[in-house]
Amino acid sequence: MTHPALGFLTLPLAGTAARHNASAGERGGSPRLFDETSHAALTAIPDPSAQRGAKKKSQRQRRAKMAVAIAILAFFAHPAQPVHAASNRERPPHGSVAGAPPQYTRFTRAELTRGFMALAFGSDLRIGARPRGIRRFEHPIRARVYAGGSVDRVAEMQAVVEDYARAVPALNLSLAQGAQQADIDIRLIDEKDFRSALEEAFGAKVTREFVARTDPQCMTSVKSTADGDIVRSVSFIIVDKGDQVFFDCAYHELLHAFGLSNHDQRNPFTTLNQGRMVGYLTVYDRSLLRLLYDRRVTPGMSPVQVRALLPQVIKDLGLATSAR
Numbered sequence: 001m002t003h004p005a006l007g008f009l010t011l012p013l014a015g016t017a018a019r020h021n022a023s024a025g026e027r028g029g030s031p032r033l034f035d036e037t038s039h040a041a042l043t044a045i046p047d048p049s050a051q052r053g054a055k056k057k058s059q060r061q062r063r064a065k066m067a068v069a070i071a072i073l074a075f076f077a078h079p080a081q082p083v084h085a086a087s088n089r090e091r092p093p094h095g096s097v098a099g100a101p102p103q104y105t106r107f108t109r110a111e112l113t114r115g116f117m118a119l120a121f122g123s124d125l126r127i128g129a130r131p132r133g134i135r136r137f138e139h140p141i142r143a144r145v146y147a148g149g150s151v152d153r154v155a156e157m158q159a160v161v162e163d164y165a166r167a168v169p170a171l172n173l174s175l176a177q178g179a180q181q182a183d184i185d186i187r188l189i190d191e192k193d194f195r196s197a198l199e200e201a202f203g204a205k206v207t208r209e210f211v212a213r214t215d216p217q218c219m220t221s222v223k224s225t226a227d228g229d230i231v232r233s234v235s236f237i238i239v240d241k242g243d244q245v246f247f248d249c250a251y252h253e254l255l256h257a258f259g260l261s262n263h264d265q266r267n268p269f270t271t272l273n274q275g276r277m278v279g280y281l282t283v284y285d286r287s288l289l290r291l292l293y294d295r296r297v298t299p300g301m302s303p304v305q306v307r308a309l310l311p312q313v314i315k316d317l318g319l320a321t322s323a324r
């Protein structure tokens with residue numbers, strides 16, 4: 001699938017930003033997600049369909065998923081697209097939403113490496129410090145789903161979390177119980193409320209400029225330390241635009257929340273290609289998460305360090321069907 005060239009935009013944020021305090025239930029104040037110690041700049045990928053203004057809404061929605069990395073960002077890579085050798089397309093997993101595409105299940109080392117390098121570094125939008133390297137959680141991850149919107153999808157969203165937990169044990173992922181503090185907040189909302197949710201998180205000015213350029217629908221913000229440890233992720237998931245949009249957003253945004261912050265519109269295997277709607281956890285994305293959460297790939301690790309490590313990790317985990 002071909003895609004228009006992507007551009008960047010940089011939106012300077014005036015002054016300092018408030019600390020992150022947008023945790024569960026903090027409705028009384030004006031919660032924000034910015035690191036108060038950072039000077040801020042946003043780097044975003046404009047939504048091509050929004051720019052043209054002539055695409056159908058469904059197409060716009062497909063492209064509108066967005067990741068936000070707060071405080072830290074690595075670079076955004078546009079590696080050349082090799083001829084891919086992935087094979088064995090299989091039907092989507094049992095229980096996937098109707099219309100979900102088939103998936104590739106066998107990958108070469110090069111295909112896994114290229115995807116990991118493109119998706120684990122960088123993001124659509126950043127606020128704060130210069131890029132450092134790998135970002136991921138360094139402790140067991142607890143996720144909490146907050147009900148919202150006109151369609152009750154709490155159980156479905158919790159099932160998505162449990163799907164990730166089962167498929168990638170190294171995430172050490174579970175649903176937060178009772179009063180437990182969550183590391184990933186998943187907020188379910190109607191599309192009409194998305195903009196106000198962004199404004200609550202990022203302020204009106206930034207939201208206005210950003211929405212004008214990217215027309216985002218679902219989104220995730222990731223706050224991490226300078227060392228690359230993710231402190232908290234917050235995902236906003238649209239519930240009222242049908243099953244395909246919901247499950248596509250749910251699986252896509254959680255990948256961001258775990259630390260795969262970027263997109264790659266030229267990668268035909270990943271849910272993080274904004275030109276695709278997937279709606280389930282693919283073998284490819286599961287493989288990238290297993291790499292990210294391997295004990296040898298650590299927060300803050302540079303692209304050079306990671307690239308040197310990946311062949312051995314891919315081999316040890318048995319992820320590639322070819323050493324090419």
Ligand SMILES: [Zn+2]
Nearest residue numbers: 065066067252
């Ligand atoms: Zn995204």
